[in-house]
Amino acid sequence: xxxxxxxxxxxxxxxxxxxxxxxxxxxxxxxxxxxxxxxxxxxxxxxxxxxxxxxxxxxxxxxxxxxxxxxxxxxxxxxxxxxxxxxxxxxxxxxxxxxxxxxxxxxxxxxxxxxxxxxxxxxxxxxxxxxxxxxxxxxxxxxxxxxxxxxxxxxxxxxxxxxxxxxxxxxxxxxxxxxxxxxxxxxxxxxxxxxxxxxxxxxxxxxxxxxxxxxxxxxxxxxxxxxxxxxxxxxxxxxxxxxxxxxxxxxxxxxxxxxxxxxxxxxxxxxxxxxxxxxxxxxxxxx
Amino acid sequence: xxxxxxxxxxxxxxxxxxxxxxxxxxxxxxxxxxxxxxxxxxxxxxxxxxxxxxxxxxxxxxxxxxxxxxxxxxxxxxxxxxxxxxxxxxxxxxxxxxxxxx
Numbered sequence: 001x002x003x004x005x006x007x008x009x010x011x012x013x014x015x016x017x018x019x020x021x022x023x024x025x026x027x028x029x030x031x032x033x034x035x036x037x038x039x040x041x042x043x044x045x046x047x048x049x050x051x052x053x054x055x056x057x058x059x060x061x062x063x064x065x066x067x068x069x070x071x072x073x074x075x076x077x078x079x080x081x082x083x084x085x086x087x088x089x090x091x092x093x094x095x096x097x098x099x100x101x102x103x104x105x106x107x108x109x110x111x112x113x114x115x116x117x118x119x120x121x122x123x124x125x126x127x128x129x130x131x132x133x134x135x136x137x138x139x140x141x142x143x144x145x146x147x148x149x150x151x152x153x154x155x156x157x158x159x160x161x162x163x164x165x166x167x168x169x170x171x172x173x174x175x176x177x178x179x180x181x182x183x184x185x186x187x188x189x190x191x192x193x194x195x196x197x198x199x200x201x202x203x204x205x206x207x208x209x210x211x212x213x214x215x216x217x218x219x220x221x222x223x224x225x226x227x228x229x230x231x232x233x234x235x236x237x238x239x240x241x242x243x244x245x246x247x248x249x250x251x252x253x254x255x256x257x258x259x260x261x262x263x264x265x266x267x268x269x270x271x272x273x274x275x276x277x278x279x280x281x282x283x284x285x286x287x
Numbered sequence: 288x289x290x291x292x293x294x295x296x297x298x299x300x301x302x303x304x305x306x307x308x309x310x311x312x313x314x315x316x317x318x319x320x321x322x323x324x325x326x327x328x329x330x331x332x333x334x335x336x337x338x339x340x341x342x343x344x345x346x347x348x349x350x351x352x353x354x355x356x357x358x359x360x361x362x363x364x365x366x367x368x369x370x371x372x373x374x375x376x377x378x379x380x381x382x383x384x385x386x387x388x389x
Contacts, residue, residue, distance in 0.1 A: 103336040138337035147375045155308065156377070157324035157336050164337055184337040229321045232312050237374050 001056045001075065001085065008076030009210040015080060016222035019246055022144030022176035023163070024081075029073050030125065030170035037064060038127030042093045042193050049088050055199070058088040065091075068125060069197070077174055080209035081121045082201040089120060089198035096135045096186040096194075103135065104182035105154030109198070112149040113177055117248040118205055119144075120177040125195045129169045134192045135184035136165030137173075142227040144176035145241045153180055161228030206251050214250065220257040236260065300388050303328035307355055307383040309347050314363055314379050317348035322377060329389050347381050355383035 010024070018024045030038075047061045055078075059065040069075060078086065109122065130136040140162050164184060165173070175181065177198070186192055213219070223242055226235050240260045247253045247261075256262045310322030320342040325334040344350040351357065359382040366373070 103338070106336055135337075145374055147373050153376070154336075155324060156310070156322055157334060158339050158342070159310075159322040160320070160340075160342060162337065162340065164340065182336050185335055229310075230312075231310075231321060231378060232318075234374055234378060237372055240372055241374060 001070065003084065004072065004076040004079045006210055008072045009208075010077055010080035011210050012213045013216055013218045013222060015209045015249070016219040016246065018081065018174070018176070019242055019249065020222050020225050021141040022179040023139060023141065024077065024174045025167070026073055026077065026172045026174075028168040028170040029172050030068065030071060030127070032170065034064070034067065035127045035169045038125075038195070039193055042095075042127070042195055046091060046093060046195070049091060051089060052087045052200070054085050054087055054202075056085060065195075065197075068195075069123075074123070074172055077172075078121075078123070078199060081174060081205075082119075082199045083203040083205060083208050086199040086201055089200050091195070091197040094183060094194045094196060096183050096192040098186060098189045098191050100186050103138075103185040105151045106138065106140070106156050106180050106182045107151040107153060108146075108148060108178050108180055110150070110177065112147060114147055116244065118201060120198055120200050122175045122177065123197045123199070124173045124175060126165075126167055126171045126173075127169060127193055127195070128190070130165060130167050130171075130192060131188065132164060132166050133186075133188040134190060135186035135188070136167065136192070137181055137194065138184050139163045139165070139175065139179055139181040140229065142230065142238060143180035144178035145238065145245070146178065146180070148180075156180075159229035205249055207249070224258060240264075302386050303330075303389050305329065305385045305387055307343065307350060307385075309342075309344065309350060309381045309383065310377040311347055311379040311381060314361075316351070316357070316360070316381065317346050318379070319346055320344055329387050331389075347383075350383050355385055357381060357383050 010018075014024060041062075041064045046059075046065055049058045055069065059069070069078065113120075124137065126136070128134075140159050183194075223246055224239060226238070230238060239258065243256055243261050247255050305328055306326040308324040309320050312318040312321050323342050325332075325343070327334060344353065347357070361378060361380040
């Protein structure tokens with residue numbers, strides 16, 4: 001795939017938003033003409049792709065999906081998040097049937113995944129306008145760094161500040177692999193479609209986006225935000241872990257605007273007290 | 288231990304449990320609600336994932352004032368050595384019940 005134009009790469013502020021929230025939303029980024037075709041394409045099914053197929057080879061049998069991932073803004077986001085030529089882990093068409101009566105439990109995909117210097121992203125494409133009644137995907141901002149395994153979070157029905165997705169047709173959302181999410185109950189008379197692709201990086205995810213605004217104040221503001229569902233104490237640990245991830249993505253281990261990491265890492269090694277000042281030292285007796 | 292729900296065949300009524308789970312911002316029962324789940328043993332309602340953005344009570348104490356009975360609170364456990372900065376499940380989980388005659 002060609003290298004995306006610089007203007008279509010994510011900015012540092014957008015990357016910081018992703019690192020803080022675990023999600024990046026692009027409203028109506030897919031043109032109407034494609035959205036009109038999408039339901040027929042998705043109903044017919046997208047050919048399966050072996051795990052680990054390079055993106056440029058993965059959808060040679062699906063012209064529609066090729067166009068989707070090559071949309072300039074979409075390609076720019078993929079490159080910024082996981083780099084050039086990621087591999088396709090898997091893809092799936094998800095359909096929440098009209099009035100189906102059940103929601104998915106809150107879960108993280110795959111299995112517990114605690115990588116600290118790498119992450120997968122999932123592209124979620126919504127070809128229809130999604131209303132609240134249609135059961136748009138529930139996701140929990142800032143949950144992606146929690147170390148939980150798949151549906152062990154199923155007991156949690158609602159968290160303060162959760163996102164119940166409503167969006168215009170053609171919206172694409174990128175999610176960090178760890179984010180807590182689930183398909184909500186569709187209480188409408190319309191089947192709701194979503195197409196998902198999971199991407200694995202094949203390069204170190206360091207400075208892959210447009211760095212022009214790397215030191216913009218808004219970067220620190222994004223990374224320092226808290227969410228209503230965070231407990232008081234654990235919320236501070238979230239910032240700590242977020243700063244550590246940003247340090248990995250930028251290759252800059254000095255980034256720590258609120259000192260959460262620096263303070264608890266500070267273990268000076270320089271010794272200035274004299275041995276002779278040690279009151280427990282043996283006294284020298286002089287004749 | 289096995290318990291049996293009270294059943295009054297004479298009156299044709301029985302008792303069912305409604306469960307409310309509140310996740311609070313700290314270990315204090317009067318701290319603010321950050322998450323919630325409900326399970327209705329009467330079958331009259333079907334609460335589910337992502338069905339509300341507004342907590343039923345602002346704090347655990349508010350739930351007590353409305354007649355919910357606390358029957359379990361999460362223990363306070365120290366982090367495992369080496370995992371002090373890990374984040375995982377919500378820590379401050381409180382289970383309440385109401386017994387409802389149906």
